[in-house]
Amino acid sequence: MSNLDIRTPALGRTELWKNAAEIDAAIARMVDELTGLLARQGIADPLMIGIHTGGVWVAERLHGALGLHEPLGHLDISFYRDDFTRIGLHPQVRPSCLPVGIDDRHLILVDDVLQSGRTIRAALNVLFDYGRPASVILATLAERAGRELPIAPDVVGLRARLDRDEQIKLSGPAPLILLRGQAPRKPAGKSDLKDARSNPEEDPRVSPGPDPETNRP
């Protein structure tokens, strides 16, 4: 998720915002839009890269539906977050995996929810440490207000109108649903950090399950 600077391990009280069928429909719209965009830009053979964790779930679906034959890449942006100097290392880091070289390739970067834009800033920095892509298209399942950086998505599945203290969180990998809830109110700073740090550790070698954090990097 994109709102890096709110670290809530879980939404306090959640309710279903979009069910699996609505997510399916949104992903189908994204596939149509991406197909059109790629055709207009004359891109025949893009590489798709999902941002851990929710972005990878969405990317897996898009990757299959678009019939891309090169393997999906996974990006973990923990080492590139802009808040390490404030909160230390994120508890869960999975290795990034870009199985195909990205030099001179057209990339489709996929995330679940775009808010502040800080995740995408970090993801672009990771990508450019792997090589120099020809272009990057940004596709997000959901978009909401709250941008803090000049970053705009090219393809969006759902647009969320939320109050400032509301959050949405993708739950997956199957079925994919979007939950909505109030961000728990608490003083910023130390207590915040403790929570972020005390998340249950997940063995990075097992397949990713649902992320306990709302705002997983």
Added chain:
Amino acid sequence: MSTPNPQLDAQGHLKHFLTIDGLSRELLTEILDRAEGFLGVAQQAVKKVPLCRGKVVANLFFENSTRTRTTFELAAKRLSADVLNLNISTSATAKGETLLDTLHNLEAMHVDMFVVRHATSGAAHFIAAHADPHVSIINAGDGRHSHPTQGMLDMFTIRRHKPDFASLRVAIVGDILHSRVARSQIHALTTLGVAEIRVIAPRTLLPSRVEEAFGVRVFHDLREGVRDVDVVIMLRIQRERMNSALLPSEHEYFHLFGLTEKRLSGARPDAIVMHPGPINRGVEMDSQVADGPRSVILEQVTNGIAVRMAVMSMCIGTQNLNSQGRGEFLNG
């Protein structure tokens, strides 16, 4: 715990890394898990992540080392820290400066982390006890006491080949008496819960009552000791041990305790062979084993960088937490 562990901050986060002894299985596992994430940095075209940008790491090596110093240096550089390499034995102390004066001078240069190697056991603890609270100390080997990053890179290498510690039999072969590497390995293997730890050594190179002290099984016969083990860790034999008459000769040592394919045949077929380096070929093991399919010795070097990145970034991250905590306290 009655006395707080000097390596941890009040919340239990790793602040210094001085010894494996006394750290929990959860913390050791966290180090191993984090190191997995850092392995991928070597696959990047730009082999760097910006985690420790603007931080200064000083390598304080009071004792010679090539591999450990260079892998610490590379780890710090891959974290984007600035690195100072100080070969203390040839500089300040030769002019009569004390250890603490050297330390305080470097603190005045706003160094954030010291990586310390010293011939005296306890040197890293001593420095940690006297350093500024915002500074982290990593022990890169102190006397016969501890070499915790080596211990953890060995655990990391074992786990990548054999993920289930609880089922493992591990044999450590060589100079247990003088080896800080062996002590760190034994503490780590014990904490991670391996099924059995064996030490295989001549009687002159074993601490007294090693069974009770470390909970290990002792063997004086290599072939017998490696039978059915999953991991064989060879230790380096230092030449000066021959001079002090603890060993008759290199040739004699190899004849009795050198690892050969033939002697290794009693180990499990998928057993791996490790060595912290540098290897004395023809003393600890022959080249057939060192370069053979079961050897993971060069993997240990690669893994050492990722493990050191994990430990360094955890300690620097804890500094960040604490400095924020301090600011918050002041603001009331």
